[in-house]
Amino acid sequence: MLVHSRTxxxxxxxxxxxxxxxxxALPLLVILAASFATNWSGAFxxxxxxxxxxxxxxxxxLQALTTSLVTALAASLLALxxxxxxxxxxxxxxxxxxxxxxxLFMLPVAVPSVVVGLAVLVAFSQPPMLLNGxxxxxxxxxxxxxxxxxxxxxxxxxxxxxxxxxxxxxSLGARPSYVLWKVKLPLLxxxxxxxxxxxxxxxxxxxxxxxxxxxxxxxxxxxxxxxxTDRGSLFTGSAVAVVLMGTTLLVxxxxxxxxxRASFR
Amino acid sequence: MRADHGPDRPVAAxxxxxxxxxxxxxxxxAxxxxxxVGHRPARSAAEPHRPGxxxxxxxxxxxxxxxxxxxxxxxxxxxxxxxxxxxxxxFSPDEGGTSVEPSxxxxxxxxASEAFREALSTTVWLAVGATVGCLVLGFVLALVxxxxxxxxxxxxxxxxxxxxxxxxxxxxxxLLFIYGTVGMANGVWTDVTGAAEGPFHxxxxxxxVLLAEITYFTPFVMRPLLxxxxxxxxxxxxxxxxxxxxxxxIIRQVILPEALPALAAGxxxxxxxxxxxFGIVLFTGAKGVTTxxxxxxxxxxxxxxxxxxxxxxxxxxxxxxxxxxxYRVVSRRVGA
Amino acid sequence: MTSGIRFDNVSVAYxxxxxxxxxxxxxxxxxxxxxxxxSGSGKTTALRAVAGFVQPVSGxxxxxxRDVTRLPPYRRGIGMVVQQYALFPHLRxxxxxxxxxxxxxxxxxxxxxxxxxxxxxxxxxxxxxRYPRELxxxxxxxxxxxxxxxxxxxxLLLDEPLSALDAQLRSGMLAELARLHRxxxxxxxxxxxxxxxxxxxxxxxxxxxxKARLQDCGTPQQLYRRPTTEFTASxxxxxxxxxxxxGGEGAGVVSFAGTSLNVATGGATSGATATLCVRPHLVGLGxxxxxLRGTVTEVQxxxxxxxxxxxxxxxxxxxxxxxxxxxxxxxEEVTVHFAAEDAVLLGAGxxxx
Numbered sequence: 001m002l003v004h005s006r007t008x009x010x011x012x013x014x015x016x017x018x019x020x021x022x023x024x025a026l027p028l029l030v031i032l033a034a035s036f037a038t039n040w041s042g043a044f045x046x047x048x049x050x051x052x053x054x055x056x057x058x059x060x061x062l063q064a065l066t067t068s069l070v071t072a073l074a075a076s077l078l079a080l081x082x083x084x085x086x087x088x089x090x091x092x093x094x095x096x097x098x099x100x101x102x103x104l105f106m107l108p109v110a111v112p113s114v115v116v117g118l119a120v121l122v123a124f125s126q127p128p129m130l131l132n133g134x135x136x137x138x139x140x141x142x143x144x145x146x147x148x149x150x151x152x153x154x155x156x157x158x159x160x161x162x163x164x165x166x167x168x169x170x171s172l173g174a175r176p177s178y179v180l181w182k183v184k185l186p187l188l189x190x191x192x193x194x195x196x197x198x199x200x201x202x203x204x205x206x207x208x209x210x211x212x213x214x215x216x217x218x219x220x221x222x223x224x225x226x227x228x229t230d231r232g233s234l235f236t237g238s239a240v241a242v243v244l245m246g247t248t249l250l251v252x253x254x255x256x257x258x259x260x261r262a263s264f265r
Numbered sequence: 266m267r268a269d270h271g272p273d274r275p276v277a278a279x280x281x282x283x284x285x286x287x288x289x290x291x292x293x294x295a296x297x298x299x300x301x302v303g304h305r306p307a308r309s310a311a312e313p314h315r316p317g318x319x320x321x322x323x324x325x326x327x328x329x330x331x332x333x334x335x336x337x338x339x340x341x342x343x344x345x346x347x348x349x350x351x352x353x354x355x356f357s358p359d360e361g362g363t364s365v366e367p368s369x370x371x372x373x374x375x376x377a378s379e380a381f382r383e384a385l386s387t388t389v390w391l392a393v394g395a396t397v398g399c400l401v402l403g404f405v406l407a408l409v410x411x412x413x414x415x416x417x418x419x420x421x422x423x424x425x426x427x428x429x430x431x432x433x434x435x436x437x438x439x440l441l442f443i444y445g446t447v448g449m450a451n452g453v454w455t456d457v458t459g460a461a462e463g464p465f466h467x468x469x470x471x472x473x474v475l476l477a478e479i480t481y482f483t484p485f486v487m488r489p490l491l492x493x494x495x496x497x498x499x500x501x502x503x504x505x506x507x508x509x510x511x512x513x514x515i516i517r518q519v520i521l522p523e524a525l526p527a528l529a530a531g532x533x534x535x536x537x538x539x540x541x542x543f544g545i546v547l548f549t550g551a552k553g554v555t556t557x558x559x560x561x562x563x564x565x566x567x568x569x570x571x572x573x574x575x576x577x578x579x580x581x582x583x584x585x586x587x588x589x590x591x592y593r594v595v596s597r598r599v600g601a
Numbered sequence: 602m603t604s605g606i607r608f609d610n611v612s613v614a615y616x617x618x619x620x621x622x623x624x625x626x627x628x629x630x631x632x633x634x635x636x637x638x639x640s641g642s643g644k645t646t647a648l649r650a651v652a653g654f655v656q657p658v659s660g661x662x663x664x665x666x667r668d669v670t671r672l673p674p675y676r677r678g679i680g681m682v683v684q685q686y687a688l689f690p691h692l693r694x695x696x697x698x699x700x701x702x703x704x705x706x707x708x709x710x711x712x713x714x715x716x717x718x719x720x721x722x723x724x725x726x727x728x729x730x731r732y733p734r735e736l737x738x739x740x741x742x743x744x745x746x747x748x749x750x751x752x753x754x755x756x757l758l759l760d761e762p763l764s765a766l767d768a769q770l771r772s773g774m775l776a777e778l779a780r781l782h783r784x785x786x787x788x789x790x791x792x793x794x795x796x797x798x799x800x801x802x803x804x805x806x807x808x809x810x811x812k813a814r815l816q817d818c819g820t821p822q823q824l825y826r827r828p829t830t831e832f833t834a835s836x837x838x839x840x841x842x843x844x845x846x847x848g849g850e851g852a853g854v855v856s857f858a859g860t861s862l863n864v865a866t867g868g869a870t871s872g873a874t875a876t877l878c879v880r881p882h883l884v885g886l887g888x889x890x891x892x893l894r895g896t897v898t899e900v901q902x903x904x905x906x907x908x909x910x911x912x913x914x915x916x917x918x919x920x921x922x923x924x925x926x927x928x929x930x931x932x933e934e935v936t937v938h939f940a941a942e943d944a945v946l947l948g949a950g951x952x953x954x
Contacts, residue, residue: 027439172701205432
């Protein structure tokens with residue numbers, strides 16, 4: 001369309017590959033390759049082994065995986081509830097009220113995650129809410145961080161929702177609560193699903209705030225990867241990273257499966 | 266949209282996204298065949314009450330803002346209150362001293378320190394540099410994906426979505442294998458030239474962080490750009506090239522103006538995210554690269570100097586939130 | 602069960618912009634009232650005020666004897682069908698139709714029967730298990746009507762229900778709606794449309810709207826044969842609107858472009874300016890009563906008819922004639938005429954337009 005000559009087209013594609021492959025595809029491939037290697041001091045890794053995986057799915061690493069899964073699941077469910085509720089409430093408000101709610105719930109995106117971690121640490125290290133040292137402080141911080149994304153995507157979905165459905169339901173005598181349960185939420189289901197997937201993925205990879213406040217007995221995967229690489233065990237770290245990426249991908253895939261089944265149009 | 270099965274399904278059916286009841290009268294017949302986002306601003310610039318909701322004026326019904334209270338209360342407890350504490354602590358010279366008079370002493374102390382000033386300037390130039398890099402790279406890549414179709418283009422777009430769902434520090438981890446002291450690039454160099462060691466040592470310098478940030482954040486620019494390009498009428502490009510315009514001219518005069526809002530929105534988002542980035546810097550493990558988030562971490566966790574950490578945090582918040590508000594204003598104005 | 606609709610001085614404004622200006626209108630129980638007007642005339646706003654989706658800034662809306670002005674839509678007991686059908690995409694046809702019954706907590710055992718009845722009435726019984734996306738536009742519209750009828754509303758609001766259908770389906774659905782109304786004689790129907798054919802075919806009375814105001818209201822026959830305003834004359838059917846001066850050589854005479862015409866002037870003051878409305882299809886070619894001479898400026902062949910544009914003293918006159926064997930040349934001088942009883946004098950008595 002833009003480039004008409006054959007050579008021009010191929011030149012553009014070549015440029016794309018030269019930029020795209022080393023920058024984006026290579027890093028992921030490198031991690032994958034490294035996770036199966038024992039040594040990498042030349043062009044290619046050497047000493048193929050699956051040993052890192054046997055250690056990545058047992059003991060400490062397995063515990064980190066379950067920690068991450070539980071944290072991500074809890075945080076994304078809490079965030080989805082709070083975010084959707086807020087988005088639905090905001091949509092019913094007048095312009096100024098909606099603006100205030102938008103600003104409040106988008107704020108955690110703008111505040112650095114490290115600062116969110118620090119703030120949660122400062123606030124919940126003193127009575128009456130002494131959560132420091134428990135898993136709850138990690139889950140709380142993750143929830144705060146991903147709620148903004150849940151709010152944002154559900155808000156966008158509500159905006160796209162045609163008001164005629166709601167009006168048709170109201171004209172048929174359905175009160176607002178009935179409209180919410182029987183019309184709006186079912187129609188929003190695909191978006192809620194997508195939001196849940198997004199929150200889950202974000203929580204799975206969250207490192208910044210977690211570094212500030214994880215207790216020794218609740219160490220999620222990203223922290224595990226960091227401590228492994230910090231010790232110099234780059235290859236073990238890579239294997240754990242592959243486990244992290246694989247789990248995230250599997251969950252996202254499952255979510256998108258549910259989503260296609262739930263979309264009506 | 267509804268499926269279009271029947272033979273008598275009219276072309277002019279109204280799009281589902283139309284803000285019905287928005288206009289006092291809908292235009293007769295076909296709905297406006299505009300760009301799908303075209304009517305979004307109209308909705309927000311709308312009449313005071315959205316007609317979709319019943320005006321619950323009966324005495325029994327609670328006002329609508331009641332429903333906004335529970336989530337706001339949760340947010341206040343989990344986020345706003347802690348944030349307030351951080352600000353409060355940044356004004357208290359001694360840790361945990363709630364009775365101490367507020368003072369700006371911690372600020373004076375932190376601002377005076379060399380480490381802080383260096384972290385501030387490193388953070389800003391890294392963020393600006395990464396943003397510029399992301400914009401250029403993202404624009405070129407999005408251009409090729411959108412306008413020079415090739416097999417697998419769809420897969421690339423999918424890949425970008427997946428890429429966005431991975432944590433940032435993975436990039437640094439991968440770069441360690443590629444450009445590390447004993448990594449791929451240096452390995453190839455020593456193999457080819459026979460030298461004792463390779464030339465790539467930038468990974469522990471700010472340049473390593475810059476490379477990682479550009480790599481990780483470029484997709485954040487590409488996504489809005491691809492969305493903007495998909496709305497560009499290809500007929501415009503065809504007309505332009507039929508009038509004899511060369512690709513460079515088409516890009517400058519047709520595509521770039523159309524992409525500017527998306528570039529602005531994506532760029533400011535990336536700028537904010539770079540300012541706040543922590544994982545990439547942490548994984549680099551370089552003592553020479555300290556950014557504001559890194560400083561917050563080291564002050565609080567490594568040195569247990571909470572007032573100083575809070576001061577740095579407040580500065581970081583001020584910069585990020587300021588820029589983020591700008592981003593929201595820009596993106597709202599352009600409807601991206 | 603029988604309940605009409607009454608607008609009592611209803612005004613609606615959006616941010617200082619009045620979109621419905623002091624509407625007074627009554628729809629009798631069992632009557633079909635068409636709200637006819639161009640876009641922006643306020644007709645949809647009027648319907649939405651009845652449904653409760655817009656709040657009047659002043660005035661009151663009654664359904665039956667009930668003042669519903671401040672009631673939320675779900676307590677108004679209306680049935681509504683809109684242009685985009687708005688069928689719930691996640692529900693089967695039968696569940697769409699049952700929606701209102703379930704929402705209003707109808708007796709459980711009655712619901713299947715009433716759903717079947719409503720689907721039967723619209724001829725959609727065999728599609729009960731389908732999803733809306735599996736239906737054509739016309740079928741979706743029938744389901745939307747069945748859904749509105751299932752709750753047995755006293756008032757049915759139809760908002761441009763046929764405008765998303767193509768021409769052929771539209772005339773079929775028009776006949777269908779007329780049949781439905783015969784079967785449900787107690788239901789009052791408010792029918793918003795911009796299409797005069799729909800209004801003339803279906804309505805017992807037509808309310809003509811323009812510029813946020815009610816311009817005219819009457820039976821289709823009244824509005825078509827005896828329009829009282831220029832807007833009605835031109836919007837309900839086609840019209841030649843000729844500027845004339847009342848009087849001249851006695852009663853029942855007006856002068857147009859220097860020619861005297863014999864028409865019923867009623868009690869119009871002599872010397873007043875007025876507008877004479879003559880339907881194009883009632884204009885004949887050749888000599889006759891009220892003959893006018895002019896030159897042909899355009900000839901359009903429309904299959905069954907020819908449309909002639911004739912310039913008479915600087916005024917353009919339209920004539921719809923049964924297909925002509927020999928068409929006049931452009932610029933040819935012709936004579937056209939019309940019967941005195943086919944002309945209506947508008948705005949007489951007003952000394953200056």
